Amino acid sequence: MGYRTLRQCVNDLLATGQMIRIDVPVDPDLEMAAIQRRVFKAGGPALYFASVRGCRFPMVSNLFGTMDRIRYIFRDTLDHLAKLISLGIDPADWLRRPRLLMKLPWWGWRAWPKLVRRGPATAHEISLRQLPKLRSWPNDGGAYITLPLVYTEDPARPGFAHSNLGMYRVQITGGKYDPECEVGLHYQIHRGIGVHHAKAIEMKQKLRVNVFVGGAPAMTVAAVMPLPEGMSELFFAGVLGGHRIPMIRQPEGLPIYAEADFVLTGYIEPKKLLPEGPFGDHLGYYSLAHDFPVMRVEHVYHRPQPIWPFTVVGRPPQEDSMFGKLIHELVGPVIPKTIPGIRAVHAVDAAGVHPLLLAIGSERYTPYDERKRPQELLTLANALLGHGQLSLAKYLFIAAGEDNPELSVYEVDDFLRHILERVDWRRDVHFQTCTTADTLDYTGGALNQGSKVVIAAVGKPRRTLPVALDSRIRIPEDLGFSDPRVMLPGILVVQGPPFSRNEQGEDENIKKFCAFYKRQDAINLFPLIVVVDDSEFTARTLDNFLWTTFTRSDPAGDIHGIEEFIHKKHWGCHGSLVIDARAKPEHPPPLVEDPEIVRRVEALAAPGQPLHGII
Template sequence: MRYRNTQQLIADLEKSGQLIRIHEEVDPHLQVAEIQRRAFRAKAPAIMFTNVKGTKFPMVCNIFGTMERTRWIFRDTLRALEGIFKLKVDPFDFFKHPWRYAGVPRAGYSTMPKKVKTGPVLDNTTTVSQLPQLHSWPMDGGGYVTLPQVYTESPDKPGFMHSNIGMYRVQLTGAPFEKDKEIGLHYQIHRGIGYHHAEALRRNEPLKVNVFVGGPPAMTMAAIMPLPEGIAELIFAGALGGFRMPMITRKGQLPLLAEADFCISGTVYPNEQKPEGPFGDHLGYYSLAHDFPLMRVDNVYHRNDAVWPFTTVGRPPQEDTVFGEFIHDLTAELVPTVFNGVHEVHAVDPAGVHPLLLAIGSERYVPYAEERQPQELITCGLSLLGNTQTSLSKYAILAAKEDNQALTTHNYKEFFTHMLERTDFARDFHFITRTTIDTLDYTGISLNQGSKLIWTACGPIKRTLGSSIPSNFSLPDNFSDAKMFMPGVVVVKGPKHTAARDEHDNAMFRLAEHLKNVGKLDSLPLVVVADDADFTAANWDNFLWVTFTRSDPATDMYGAGAFTHCKHWGCAGPVIIDARLKSFHAPALEEDPDVTRAVDSMAAKGGCLHNII
């Protein structure tokens, strides 16, 4: 089945038992978001809410709630698309120049958008305030679109082939915005819309923007797909959807997705920004209010039977975890063609995706050396941090395939064991300071600015990792609660963080000096300092989330016997990562207790969601 709109998809999901309808009134302010998160955790069917407070439009969630359902949605086209990605030629060239590959059946034909004069999306008009006002978390600054397809075209080269579709956050309401006339457009760095906006600013022209909601599910997936610059997501959507995307073209207007449920059409004028946020984000913390482009609303369109698809994000795993897994499975074989020498990459979802990237690369530069040391691995790390979405990674940790052909980045214990056994702490940490980092990451020295670490290891095993805390291990005042997490890694509770942003913490220097004086801790090479040692050491999800979302490499890594030589930092070990919540960090996400109790009631026996969530 090639789903051309939300209505076809809902009907087929319902027919196959993969969607249920809830007719009891629900509130888009926090309540439906908590239901969606529980539905995802329970691997529940998609849920359609037909009676939503404050709006006439139904809402639907959890459509992509499981990998099995996501692959089922694209079952008729997935094999052909996977074939394209396995082309012996450059598979990305297929999406740049699909007409060159007429021999690839149907998928090639489907890539080219179809120009139409009208479509269902133009059936009706409404206003922003009449749309569902989804608030996912208590501190959210207003109602948000959480599955938008934000469409723009290059001002320098208008047309489909130089268009961009991205899932950029859209704030519909909130104190800064004039009702029904303005919305907030939050796009992060390294996004295609940014290039279009830069062209418009250079030309001193406004940028036209269309925000589609709903429509073909292939468009939603295309908006998330991390395609290289120069490849239009609209082309990929056609290949994934299995049909030519119908786009309404009107003279002097930006094209509209004919089968979308909604379209908010607007204009971003030069040098107009307003505060957008806060918003409970996918790292598990709020992104706070910052100035982002202001979009002036020109029209809001919707089809007769419009349904509002939504999701929520928060501490992983969430529904966007499935998006990431789907994209990884689709593109895994492309990794060596994009990053020379890299065999496998894994943006770690429990750590919030961008904070931690694990990779396996080659170390072939000096194969005759008596003892190999990381050289090609460093080149691989620089490549990963310089291209595509992997460039947003904060910790890039690379192992050499030659040391263990069976090693995988998806077995965390095995991978970290491999690294800790082989790392030379005086040599193998390479910091990039005062550089660009993910907009949503508040561990750096300012918005969009912080540090990155390339951590490499290769060669023979250098140490045996201890499986228990050594008898001589001790801690200075204000540090306590040492917990063994895995062989070689201990988590300790530290004092509350009070240092300013962009400053080291003297308490960490005291800890490093103390561990240096303890001595003989070679079997314990990594110490993580947290606010709650029990929580952090409880499982891998907690450990990865705390360690890598609450630390900036250059600011928050310390070491016993640390030194700096010719700008290179190293230490004798143990290495210390300060993973406490910092005084300047954004707050972690917490659900509203009253809403939780209300959803508990709906899930209890006799409730409309009993045995569902």
Template sequence: MGYKNTKECLDALEAKGDLLRIDQEINPNIEAGVIQRRIFQAGGPALLFTNVKGCKFPMAANIFGTKERLHFIFRDTIETVERLMKLKMYPMEAIKKPWQYLGAPRTAYHTMPRKLSEGPVTANETTLAQLPQLKSWPMDGGAFVTLPQVYSESPENPGFAGSNIGMYRVQISGNEYNNTEVGLHYQIHRGIGHHHAQALKKGEQLKVNIVVGGAPSMSIAAVMPLPEGLAEIFFAGALGGHRIPMVMRPNGLPVPAEADFCICGTISNEQKPEGPFGDHIGYYSLTHDFPVLKVDKVYHRSDAIWPFTTVGRPPQEDTMFGDFIHELTSELVPSVFTGVHEVHAVDVAGVHPLLLAVGSERYVPYAEERQPQELLTNGMALLGNTQTALAKYLFIGAKEDMEHGENCHNIPVFFKHMLERANLKRDLHFITRTTIDTLDYSGMGFNEGSKLIFAAAGSKKRELGTELPKLPTLPDGFGEAKIFAPGIMILKGRKSETSRGEQDPQMEKLGEALRHTDGLEGFPMIVVVDDPDFTAMNWENFLWVTFTRSDPATDIYGAGAFTKAKHWGTKKSFIIDARMKTYQAPPLDPDPEVEKRVDALAASGGPLYGII
């Protein structure tokens, strides 16, 4: 029941006809990543590279690349795990309908890891230099582990119950790293940070195991947004359908027995530059100092396979992780966030920059006109807990107004609903100089920026425009207006030259020029961009450009803007400056030569023929 290691899983996929072996030599330096991304975009099979240039270990990719494949891998457990999770919301259901929950006790039993003295993972030792040197994008600073399971335990509460498994970026070569240390890039709001803080407080170094491969459920557990205090190792057992076997090592930190590889070490007091790295927002995350892990041992099993993925502008393989997690947890949202009915971290906008949500508005049910009140409480909760706290823009609407089945997963309908109902003088609420996603370079500084709660409730306040109004003379360099969707206008802007944290006087002039425009009331949202044609091509481009290239407090302006008692509002339209700024990280561009090599692999007679 459930796959215990990578080889078991790949053998099953191959027997099903859902795995492609590539025996031709493939370079882990960019080429393997290009193949994986293009196979994913084509909805293709899992991949097994049997001949990796400069490395004796085979590499596997796209294991989690389709929803159907994920359901196949976890076909024995997914329904029972969903039922077990629902018991948190509806405990009486198990009494009323026990036949629906008969598997839950056994699933709960599987959550407890099993201790072993030895296991396949510790059969052999190797070095960092002998591991696959995967580099995904041309400007990457070195080789990275892209599907790691980083295991740590609380120094104050050691053991499985106090453990954390996270998928944090791990750089194994390049920059200043030698063959005995790696860069451990963990971002804010991550569980390992609590463990590291506890170790520093106690004057200790934090022991860490970086696991690659093993039970597929371990990879899902590493990205699962579980409540604080619920260890990922327990969830991995439930989803995997078996107790995860753990080899107890002399240093006291266990190693998953069925893993393919494990890098064991301690976080030192040293920091070194890590990056750049092509990341999931669609840009490079730049070089910054991060903790160094001093490596003690590198273990691998005798039939070790190196699973990997590559990330970049969504959708990518990690999109499937997000969809799968939403499937498992969507019904739990109201139990975690009281009054919130559904949330949608918008993948095509880089996941964290844009969060859409539907909440209740019940604070004043007797009022003649509903307005955002409970929604603001809901919004603060979303921005203060779990992974939703990384959101930069939160659009939240009232369920009571959604009489025709509107929801936050139908993005065009949701935006129309919100823009029709928002009171622009009242409903934009900023949080300034706060923490934002580590990978987001649009803000005031590293990990620092702002957030916006855009809340809308009540009756329609405007009819959204579908024809361009006659625009006045705009400041030099601004023009080429396009309608993207009802109520949303795109304008071409001059090249941005502002410094970080500074507002652009030319954007202020644009707002002043537009404030008296007749018919602008139908366009509450205006977005200024470098390339209107690219931005207006589809919703994916629009969302990515708008919400990854702007910081709310710095880059929102208004046609008729005002500030009263420190509250900002606008009389006609809010204007988002979504131009590329001088201080933002560069977007990910492919290497043309490598793309040509992959094209050749897809030609007649090549291993990728008929797939991409």
């Protein structure tokens, strides 16, 4: 019933041919990450690096690289977990409402973690300098722990019921950290550790922190799950892992996960911040160096024969995309119960997850009347933008399920077609300005700041979407615009001149582009126009379009329109909606691999080499 240790999982995957062992020396500085990216892209096996340059510990990656492998790893428990989630039982409520236990299946009892007096995790003590030093991208500010299990408890209400296990990247070299005893702790907004940190600051206390690396695969998945605030990830891991999670009681400090491969114990230093980053992140760009909390490390432990697991993030899809798919499978069916009226949601991975959210809701406010304008959809959109990590969505497109019962949020091209056939740009664009945004998204011009937009469409189709360029369409080439390409029905991609701001902080060219047209011009046959730096690249694939459009634009600053207007503080336009998705000066650079590293990795695919036939 589930793996209790990482070593058990690794041995099983090796025995069943789902993992390969690489015995040639591999450098954790860039080379290992480049291998991981290629093997993941090829749908390849998990990887066991037996010989790590500069480190005596083996490393593993791509454990969760395919959905088939994830289902194999959790083959005994996934169905149980899905059932428990469908029951809507929060284990944290058991002590407060014991009657809930009557609803709990017998196997749900194993969700409760257990305190133990000792465990293998603390068998050996080493220094920070001895840990593996994984660097994934050329401009990364140092080495990182990329699969850390960061454990904290509510300072005012300590214990498992008010604990948080999250995956927040940990920088262990570089920057201004003391290499003997300090690491950077980067956590984004709307994360459970932030609640605990705020409480510690309020109480004028240090926030105790333990960082676990390795252990049961269930602990890794639990750390990335967007669980309700106040629900401990340890309960989730217990059900998914098929056993009670053992935690070593400590006379002082937080309990330690007994089966972890590595453990860092310490605390967040009060009022101390240091620059963390840059780091090549999952939007496909570098998150830049910013001041983040510092963890003072008191002890570093490891179990006998430990293994260091890691992952690599970058422009989607990557291994973390598989976590997203698993989350959708498990949590997706629960959303309609949580927000009545919502039928389905999809945070689009190809667009970087948070930048684009698609949703289907119900329009029941006036069932006796023809659906002519969004009503309940707007209420549902506000509920979504106030719910958990869905609140980080930047673009929210929402449609009425009554208009097409077969519509799916997972068929992104068809969903966009449905919206564009029905949307009325004079009425259906709703902004939230000067608000919080995903920490990794810099389009708003500052850290954690930006805007959001809701585009809601209902009713019968208003237009037939063109699928080819009309000969009557003119492009203002004298302004630097060129190479129009049809991306999808109703979507025109146009190459623009490099973005340039005037003294007011606005780009004159995009305004001149919109002013070049009137509502009766043929270009308005395309309800959506996206201006980009490279139209050939953007229109080459749907993933390129989604990534470019939604990671390089801020709704409030980059949405324009032909014959736009403001009426009673509502923005709209009579012609096409225009999104300026060109790179802006404040945007971080995209991730690009080191050519020499690429050559080294490709050499490992030659006949007789360990990656031959895999990449």
